[in-house]
Amino acid sequence: MEEVPQERPAPDMPAPGSNPAVGQAPAPAPGAPADADETLTVPPAPRRLTPLRMIWREAIKYPGQVAAALIALVTTSTATIAIPARFKGIVDQAFGPHAQPGVIDQAFHTLLLIVVVLGFATAIRFYYVSWLGERVVADIRARVQSNLLRLPPAFFETNSPKEISSRMTSDTAIIEQVVGTTVSIALRNTITALGGLIYLFFLAPKLTAGLVIGIPVVIFPIAWFGSRLRKVSRSSQDRVADIGAMTAEVLGAIRIVQSFGQEGRERARFAGAVERTFDTARRRILIRAVMTAVVIFLVMGGITALMWQGALGVSNGSLTGGTIAAFVLTGGIVAGSCGALTEVYGDLLRGAGAAGRLNELLLEQPDIAPPARPITLPSPPRGALAFQNVAFRYPSRPENSALADFSLTVEPGETVAIVGPSGAGKSTLFLLAQRFYDPQGGVVRIDGVPLPQADPSEIRARMALVPQEAVLFAASARDNLRYGAWDATDEAIWAAARAANAEEFLKALPEGLDTFLGESGARLSGGQRQRMAIARALLRDAPILLLDEATSALDAESERLVQDALDHLMQGRTTLVIAHRLATVRAADRIVVMDGGRIVEQGNHASLIAADGLYARLARMQFEGV
Ligand SMILES: Nc1ncnc2c1ncn2[C@@H]1O[C@H](COP(=O)(O)OP(=O)(O)OP(=O)(O)O)[C@@H](O)[C@H]1O
Secondary structure, rough: OOOOOOOOOOOOOOOOOOOOHOOOOOOOOOOOOOOOOOOOOOOOOOOOOOOHHHHHHHHOOOOOHHHHHHHHHHHHHHHHHHHHHHHHHHHHHHOOOOOOOOHHHHHHHHHHHHHHHHHHHHHHHHHHHHHHHHHHHHHHHHHHHHHOOOOOOOHHHHHHHHEEEHHHHHHHHHHHHHHHHHHHHHHHHHHHHHHHHHHHHHHHHHHHHHHHHHHHHHHHHHHHHHHHHHHHHHEEEEEEEHHHHHHHHHOOOOOHHHHHOOHHHHHHHHHHHHHHHHHHHHHHHHHHHHHHHHHHHHHHHHHHHHHHHHHHHHHHOOOHHHHHHHHHHHHHHHHHHHHHHHHHHHHHHHHHHHHHHHHHHHOOOOOOOOOOOOOOOOOOOOOEEEEEEEOOOOOOOOOOOOOOEEEEEOOOOOOEHHHHHHHOOHHHHHHHHHHOOOOOOEEEEEEEEHHHHOHHHHHHHHHEOOOOOOOOOEEHHHHHHHHHHHHOOHHHHHHHHHHHHHHHHHHHHHHHHEEEEEEOOOOHHHHHHHHHHHHHHHHHHHOOEEOOOOOOOOOOOHHHHHHHHHHHHHHHEEEEEOOOHHHHHHHHHHOEEOOOOOEEEOOOOHHHHHHOHHHHHHHHHHOOOO
16 A cells, blocks of 8 residues: 555545535534634534434435335445355355365355345435435425515525525535435445444454454544644645735736836745745645555554454464455455545535524524414405504614604505605605514504504505516516416406507517516616516506606606506506606605605695795705706
């Protein structure tokens, strides 16, 4: 043996199948001290494997597949041990003094049969174990997504959707890896190691006792060296990264370096970095060299000692040659299995980390839940909306009062325009009306029913929202329009499109309603997207309309088309509109002027202009030239 055994990956390399690309910090060896210089951008792997229980609970939902995988696992392990056992028979019966004719053929027939069984069982094991890995991941993804959809928008303010989507991809990929590969390796090697040890005891109890005592003596130093090596390798990589950063910095600023005559200084600085890299690499090489010597000494020394004892046993007749052959083969298998087990431990910890993080998402409970016995909203809907002494602070900014003692009653069919400077609390009204948050004081009512007493889905079914920025999905025009009214017929869709002034451009699309609109509806213009959003709200046919007028500049023609579409939409509905256009405030039944979360003025355009207050000032700035 020349080097550290390479059938296992060297400790400073990722284990096969481990997934460093997912941004996990390399897991330390069991019992390795935590790295002081470790810079973690992701949560560290936990020290315990308990979160893996969640994966087991998912897997056991498929008892047939779990049973098939386990049976195949036991079969492959048994077949692996059966090979040296059969080999013992061959050596003892075919070569010994009492060799029987034909026994070699017969023994090798059995051996071939074992190999066939091993092949089939391995294929079955691979299929079911991988199947379970993919199945568990599919189920976890679906359950996590389903729970996320229940959570209010506030949750996604503190938990960034980017981070969550990475959990949905990278953490589930780790779990797939753990179930589909790591657990299989761990189980297979545990079974093989245990089965092998039992067989070894059966073969030669005394020798095996020596082996069992010897295993930790070999494993612990290797694990200790492995953890040191990993640490040094990491700092070696950091030093190499320093060199890269320095090169990029200096070459990027080459003009400054040269015009300030700093070549000499940069040369010295770089030489220093190169030497530091060399020093760390030298330490790594030294540790590895010593480790190689220790491994060779311990492993080969151990094997030599066993062979020695075995040879003595054969010479004094207490052991047969076949026993020694089988002992060495099985011992090799057991050692290989133990080695594989130390390698997968880190992966299992990583899997436990991933499972823990996904479990958090699965267990997250919405703050805004339907009441145990929701009050049914009056039918037919009237479309009344009332805010009564509402006080609200966003949970993430409790020091800032977004709404204070806010009262507003919107009668059925009334159009109320909300006007106010940025940060006045206009959008907050919409969020509270849809019960995305509960106010800390006061109450919001829809058709007389306090929102917390009704089912949030029923509340939202009575509202149609047209946001400032039209949100379109990467789907067909038809699906974008009937989002929220999936049973709408094509006639209804076209009628809504016509009313929203969207018919003409929809007809001109290459495949009509079936045209794919691209990522976020990128294939439509801003004005067209807004008219799509208006048509969608029309199709929803809700009694209350929450309209946040677009501020994005549209050309006069587009503006007229959008305004016309909005007029259609507002007809016969209660409308709360965050107004940015003079035409809207003029058409409104009432204008409510907000500032600092309170109503500061109310009236119509003429009376508010005459009052010469905040509205008059805003109107001069906002609506000038409109
Ligand atoms: N998600 C949030 N978390 C914490 N504070 C928020 C949040 N959204 C808004 N606020 C704060 O609440 C107050 C009211 O904001 P709101 O968005 O309702 O104002 P707005 O009148 O709609 O403003 P704009 O016209 O700029 O959209 C502001 O002080 C704002 O900073």
